[in-house]
Structure formats: structure tokens, C-alpha cells
Amino acid sequence: MVGLTEDQVTDLKLQDSQADIAVPSGGFQMRADPLGRRNGRAPKDNMVQVLTKARDEAAAIVAKDQARAGVPLTERLVAEALSILRGATMIVYPMGLPPYDPVRMELENREDLSGTQASLQVMDPGLAQLWFSGKEMLRGKTLADYIGKNEKTKVVVKLQKKGQGAPGREPLMTEEEQKKLMAAEFRRQEELKTKT
Incomplete structure (x- = not known):
């Protein structure tokens, strides 16, 4: 259903088999994904704060400011940043993210970037x-x-x-x-x- 509009999903009578499995802890609120990659069941604000805090911590670990401060970027630091993100994702989604979710694919190092702007940076x-x-x-x-x-x-x-x-x-x-x-x-x- 990635890339389909709500009307197309309704017309084709498609069902998201992962919608009831990959539910955020603490419940969800409906927010339509403008990119059409997710089902619109976003975590509630308190869980969004958990993800935001983890994102900020991970970004600080690999920031350019660290290099200016004389801290070299190592594989261990990158692994630590990914571990923080993985942990926050497991807190918010204890049953795991759906297999098609870009965050899950990135954490499992299997995201397909072909045809995207990000592929130019790899x-x-x-x-x-x-x-x-x-x-x-x-x-x-x-x-x-x-x-x-x-x-x-x-x-x-x-x-x-x-x-x-x-x-x-x-x-x-x-x-x-x-x-x-x-x-x-x-x-x-x-x-x-x-x-x-």
C-alpha cells in the first residue's frame, strides 16, 4: 500500500495486515502520512517524545561538533547511536514495526534507497x-x-x-x-x- 492514496486503498479493498500487530504502546492517534509509507497510526505525544529524545541523543553522538571538539567518529559510536534508536523504537513499538516500515528497514540495514535523493550520498x-x-x-x-x-x-x-x-x-x-x-x-x- 506504499504510495497509494486513501481512495485507491478503499477502491482496491486493501487491508494492512500489520496494522493490528504493530501498534504503538500507549495507543495511537490518526495522522495521515503525506508520503503514503505508513498507515497513519502515529504514537501519542508522550511516545513521540521518547523517539525525539532518542533521535537528538543519536544525532549528538555523530554530529560534526564532535569532530571539532576532537572526538573521532568510530564504528563503536555509530553502533551506540543506532542502539539508542533501536531501543527507543522497541519501547514505542514493543511488537516491532511492520516489515515495510523505512525505520525498521534502516535499523536492519536493508533499506532500498534506489531512486531516492539519499542514494546519492551512499x-x-x-x-x-x-x-x-x-x-x-x-x-x-x-x-x-x-x-x-x-x-x-x-x-x-x-x-x-x-x-x-x-x-x-x-x-x-x-x-x-x-x-x-x-x-x-x-x-x-x-x-x-x-x-x-
Whole structure:
């Protein structure tokens, strides 16, 4: 019934076999899914808060701010974020989500992204290349082969699809540094104007 309108479901006399099995704990409220992927039985607000809190916690674990704070993103952290989401889903849906639900398919790592915008963000590991300092990093070589044995070195390594060439360079300054520099330059020019 994915992608069908309510009228089409009624005309074809289709029944959702999972509707009575995959019921949110605490009951549900009817909210039509504008994308037509779900049956419209949304969890009540208190259970929505459980899911929202879990989403925020998982997003904080894998956020870009963590990298800026010096916390590397590891498989263990990604697994922890997924575990938080899986746990919240089990709290809200103790009988489990229907097999066709996109959240369940994502948690089971079997979601089909073909034909979606999200498919453009997924790279096949066999067709991916790592780039550092404008040079392609060859498979089989370690990072130490490129930067040496200094463990305190911070590097930016970019992922690119094969055949696309080197990725764009990182800016020399952050936006904050650029704003400070421009403000200082503006003040200096104002001082020069007042002196002449």
C-alpha cells in the first residue's frame, strides 16, 4: 500500500495486515502520512517524545561538533547511536514495526534507497577513494605512510567516488577567523581615514 492514496486503498479493498500487530504502546492517534509509507497510526505525544529524545541523543553522538571538539567518529559510536534508536523504537513499538516500515528497514540495514535523493550520498566501498593533501591514498597503505608516525597530527581526509579526481580544498580560515580578520582590517582602515 506504499504510495497509494486513501481512495485507491478503499477502491482496491486493501487491508494492512500489520496494522493490528504493530501498534504503538500507549495507543495511537490518526495522522495521515503525506508520503503514503505508513498507515497513519502515529504514537501519542508522550511516545513521540521518547523517539525525539532518542533521535537528538543519536544525532549528538555523530554530529560534526564532535569532530571539532576532537572526538573521532568510530564504528563503536555509530553502533551506540543506532542502539539508542533501536531501543527507543522497541519501547514505542514493543511488537516491532511492520516489515515495510523505512525505520525498521534502516535499523536492519536493508533499506532500498534506489531512486531516492539519499542514494546519492551512499558510496560503494569498492568505488570509493580516500584523498589527503591533494593525493589519492592507495589501498593497503596506512595513514602513517602518508603523514609519518607523529600521533598528534590532525589531518583532514576526504572520501570521493572513483574517477571524480581530487576533492576541493579546505578553506585556509574558518568563517569565525575570517570575520575577525575582516573586522580588524575594517578598524585599521577607519583609523587610517581619521589620521589623514
